[in-house]
Amino acid sequence: MDTQQLLGEVAGQLLSGAIQVVDLTAPLGPDTPLIKLPPELAVDTPKIEIHAISHYDKNGPWWAWNWLKLGEHSGTHFDAPQHWITGKDYPDGATDTIPAQNFVGPVNVIDCSKQAAADHDFLLTVDHIKAWEAEHGAINAGEWVVMRTDWYKRNGSEAEFLNADETGPHTPGPTAEAIQYLISKDIKGWGSETIGTDAGKAGGMEPPFPAHSLMHKANRYGLASLCNLDRLPPKGAILIAAPLKIEHGTGSPIRALALVPRA
Numbered sequence: 001m002d003t004q005q006l007l008g009e010v011a012g013q014l015l016s017g018a019i020q021v022v023d024l025t026a027p028l029g030p031d032t033p034l035i036k037l038p039p040e041l042a043v044d045t046p047k048i049e050i051h052a053i054s055h056y057d058k059n060g061p062w063w064a065w066n067w068l069k070l071g072e073h074s075g076t077h078f079d080a081p082q083h084w085i086t087g088k089d090y091p092d093g094a095t096d097t098i099p100a101q102n103f104v105g106p107v108n109v110i111d112c113s114k115q116a117a118a119d120h121d122f123l124l125t126v127d128h129i130k131a132w133e134a135e136h137g138a139i140n141a142g143e144w145v146v147m148r149t150d151w152y153k154r155n156g157s158e159a160e161f162l163n164a165d166e167t168g169p170h171t172p173g174p175t176a177e178a179i180q181y182l183i184s185k186d187i188k189g190w191g192s193e194t195i196g197t198d199a200g201k202a203g204g205m206e207p208p209f210p211a212h213s214l215m216h217k218a219n220r221y222g223l224a225s226l227c228n229l230d231r232l233p234p235k236g237a238i239l240i241a242a243p244l245k246i247e248h249g250t251g252s253p254i255r256a257l258a259l260v261p262r263a
Contacts, residue, residue: 017262022237024256026155028075032172033158033225035073035195045071047132072251078243079197079212079222084252087216097248100242102221105188107144107239108136108256109203109232112172113232116149120170123199124179136234141186144239147174148229151193155227164193183218190215191223191241223256232258 001009013019026032032048034049049069054060072095073079081087082094092098110132114179115122129139139145149172154160163170171194174182182190190197196209207213215222223241238259243252 006223011064012257020260020262022228022231022258022260024228024258025076025254026152026227028070028253031156031158031159032075033155034071034197036162036164045073046171047096048074050112052228065197070253072246072253073224075253076225076227076256077223077251078241078254079170079216079224079251080222080243080249081186081216081219082248083222084216085218088214090219093095093216094245095246095252098110098221098243105142105144105195105238105243106140106235107146107232107237108132109148109229109234109237111148111234113148113230116151116172121170121201122149122172124172124174124178126175126177127179129181132234137186139182139187142188143190144189144223144241145182145187146191146226146229146239147193147224148232149170149193150230150234152225152227152229156200163200168203169195171195171200173197173202174211176207176214179210179214183214183220186262187220189221189223189241191226191239193226194224196224197222219249223254226256232260236261 015088028048029050030048034045037044042139046069051067053067054133080093080098081090087093112124114120124230133139173194197207202209218260240257241254243254246252
């Protein structure tokens, strides 16, 4: 079967429902949870605002449309390499310069939901990843890797989603060694269901925030606040995670989708 025939077969499978499209995206609006940073460290992204321009009224009698105020890293979003100081010099590291081919690829889903439910500070290690590979198969170059924790089910409450107390945020994520191992596998990027791609206590790791620091240093990508990873198989799905083509963009809200064979 040549490539044209293969694409035709995929199109037919989509139309028949044999291939399902799974939405991995949280709603984007005024109640979307946003990261909260220590004020002595940084300025936070602004709260999302949606304002009507017209709604079938005197400002536009036959149409409705809105204007938005939102940060690049709001809701389910894409982190480009230029988001972090370690990736700032990549000419192809912004949302308008990354090759579009890089937004689509096979996805490996590492299920850590039971561990994260038992320990909100759970950290994915190299041993966890190797055990997953022994069961499901090797992680290959050019593929996405995402960490399923079912954390997205907290998305309706910013307090529950951030899960912070006087000692800081408590959310699951990867160790620095795990990220280094995945980079050695030449993956496309790393994703999570939490507010960011790092664990809540990643600021105290070496290097600080390793998913950001190391992934973007390697000119790789991050996905945060993903949803519905429990609807994906460990292997066999295709992830589509395309940011808006913002000039010099460090990231963008996305409509993340997965193509999944119907069970």
